[in-house]
Amino acid sequence: MQELTHWINGQHVKGSSGRMADIYNPATGEVQAKVPLATADELRAAVAKAAEAQKAWGATNPQRRARVMMKFGQLINEHMDELAELVSREHGKTLPDGRGDVQRGLEVVEVCMGGPSLLKGEFTDNGGPGIDLYSMRQPLGVVAGITPFNFPAMIPLWKMAPALTCGNAMILKPSERCPSTSLRLAELLKEAGLPDGVLQVVNGDKEVVDAILDDETVQAVGFVGSTPIAQYIYGRAANNGKRAQCFGGAKNHMIIMPDADMDKAADALVGAGFGAAGERCMAISVAVPVGEETANALRERLIPRVENLKVGPYTAGDDVDYGPVITSAAKERIEGLVNKGVEEGADLAVDGRNFKLQGYENGFFVGPSYFDHVSPDMTIYKEEIFGPVLCQVRAASYDEALKITMDNEYGNGTAIFTADGDTARDFAHRVNVGMVGINFPIPVPLSYHTFGGWKKSAFGDLNQYGPDAFRFYTKTKTVTARWFSGIKDGGEFNFKAMD
Numbered sequence: 362m363q364e365l366t367h368w369i370n371g372q373h374v375k376g377s378s379g380r381m382a383d384i385y386n387p388a389t390g391e392v393q394a395k396v397p398l399a400t401a402d403e404l405r406a407a408v409a410k411a412a413e414a415q416k417a418w419g420a421t422n423p424q425r426r427a428r429v430m431m432k433f434g435q436l437i438n439e440h441m442d443e444l445a446e447l448v449s450r451e452h453g454k455t456l457p458d459g460r461g462d463v464q465r466g467l468e469v470v471e472v473c474m475g476g477p478s479l480l481k482g483e484f485t486d487n488g489g490p491g492i493d494l495y496s497m498r499q500p501l502g503v504v505a506g507i508t509p510f511n512f513p514a515m516i517p518l519w520k521m522a523p524a525l526t527c528g529n530a531m532i533l534k535p536s537e538r539c540p541s542t543s544l545r546l547a548e549l550l551k552e553a554g555l556p557d558g559v560l561q562v563v564n565g566d567k568e569v570v571d572a573i574l575d576d577e578t579v580q581a582v583g584f585v586g587s588t589p590i591a592q593y594i595y596g597r598a599a600n601n602g603k604r605a606q607c608f609g610g611a612k613n614h615m616i617i618m619p620d621a622d623m624d625k626a627a628d629a630l631v632g633a634g635f636g637a638a639g640e641r642c643m644a645i646s647v648a649v650p651v652g653e654e655t656a657n658a659l660r661e662r663l664i665p666r667v668e669n670l671k672v673g674p675y676t677a678g679d680d681v682d683y684g685p686v687i688t689s690a691a692k693e694r695i696e697g698l699v700n701k702g703v704e705e706g707a708d709l710a711v712d713g714r715n716f717k718l719q720g721y722e723n724g725f726f727v728g729p730s731y732f733d734h735v736s737p738d739m740t741i742y743k744e745e746i747f748g749p750v751l752c753q754v755r756a757a758s759y760d761e762a763l764k765i766t767m768d769n770e771y772g773n774g775t776a777i778f779t780a781d782g783d784t785a786r787d788f789a790h791r792v793n794v795g796m797v798g799i800n801f802p803i804p805v806p807l808s809y810h811t812f813g814g815w816k817k818s819a820f821g822d823l824n825q826y827g828p829d830a831f832r833f834y835t836k837t838k839t840v841t842a843r844w845f846s847g848i849k850d851g852g853e854f855n856f857k858a859m860d
């Protein structure tokens with residue numbers, strides 16, 4: 362049984378708490394490794410070392426820090442297959458999806474290679490008589506990243522790359538379900554030239570998270586996870602005077618207009634609804650066709666596509682559309698919600714319950730389910746299912762579809778499929794959701810834009826990656842400078858005392 366470690370001061374360090382969490386192979390249900398759960402004392406020691414290491418790192422010129430990111434990017438590329446396998450082994454997603462997980466993180470590292478441009482300050486020449494103003498961006502000191510299980514490479518990279526490029530030291534607390542990728546990325550960062558102690562990976566659960574939130578040295582917390590935890594972390598961090606940006610759950614709607622290409626819309630829905638077993642914060646979990654004809658046409662196309670989805674372990678290669686969910690508890694919760702949907706009167710057009718995969722009977726596989734005639738008062742509509750379940754809510758008009766989307770408490774992503782530019786434009790302008798796709802089902806913005814939801818999908822200020830991350834991980838200092846007239850008014854030739 363592999364026993365994982367923490368990563369402290371550039372080395373693997375065994376946990377000393379005596380507490381461990383099991384890491385499962387989600388395809389077989391077997392425990393494949395154990396991860397130590399740190400105590401508050403272990404966290405405080407890691408923070409103290411990080412604070413020491415940050416002094417020199419923060420004083421290193423930005424271009425040298427960016428060069429570490431250049432080398433890091435090169436190493437991620439060289440180790441792409443290994444990292445993707447590490448992601449899939451603990452998470453269960455397919456290998457191409459694992460590669461995507463690494464790739465979308467790598468793209469943020471690529472933007473950080475040009476970090477000095479984003480760290481430049483501002484200057485006002487002659488803001489008053491003989492007065493200039495300039496502002497500079499300085500690192501915060503020690504910051505923390507707390508990340509979820511569903512993107513074991515991408516989200517830790519979204520946290521660490523901008524934070525470190527800005528000159529901070531980071532305490533990274535990855536998900537205890539999938540910590541190995543973060544540990545491997547820390548090794549690669551050391552190889553890339555990051556000084557020891559600047560990135561500390563501290564594994565753990567609530568105990569260590571609370572210690573981070575209460576630690577006076579930690580200046581900022583970047584969190585990604587479920588909404589109740591995001592809200593809790595935001596409140597406790599802010600109460601302790603820290604900067605916090607906490608990204609939460611989602612219920613992403615896709616509106617399908619009568620003029621949309623129905624085949625393309627159905628293809629987009631199966632990919633965005635069931636890819637990664639629906640365990641994506643940008644998954645489409647609600648289809649909102651406009652008009653009965655559109656709903657029927659979509660249903661007709663979705664049923665065979667959903668029924669034909671291939672579910673299996675990542676080791677089965679290209680023959681698999683999606684893998685198992687993360688734990689047996691997640692499987693039970695998802696299947697419980699499908700039962701609830703049936704009880705509450707939704708029309709289960711494809712039933713994924715009682716799915717069994719030969720040879721993997723103990724794996725956490727969940728068959729794909731597709732509900733039609735779902736209404737907004739049902740539990741399956743209100744809760745984030747985070748599994749391979751697509752709900753269809755029928756709307757009579759565009760305005761009703763827009764209202765349904767806007768009334769939902771989450772606001773991470775949304776999409777519209779239509780052939781009409783005017784409708785698409787109206788939707789993008791009016792909808793109260795942070796990321797919008799037009800004929801594009803999973804609109805995760807590119808790394809030089811920025812990622813963030815609205816409403817209960819995000820608490821705090823500023824988005825992840827892109828220019829916003831450089832604002833979040835730095836504080837601004839503004840200098841007003843006046844130099845009194847001196848030597849330029851004329852040379853002095855007399856030998857004078859310095860009075």
Ligand code: NAD
Pocket residue numbers: 507508509510511512534535536537565566567570571585586587588590591608609610611641642745747773814818
């Ligand atoms: P989670 O909230 O259970 O865990 C996230 C992190 O918080 C983990 O590191 C975990 O150890 C820690 N944590 C869990 N319970 C805690 C507690 N009581 N106190 C303190 N810390 C705690 O989330 P998850 O199940 O790992 O991830 C799935 C969720 O993340 C989904 O809701 C998904 O929508 C969301 N998510 C959101 C985004 C986004 O950008 N908005 C991206 C990815 C995932």
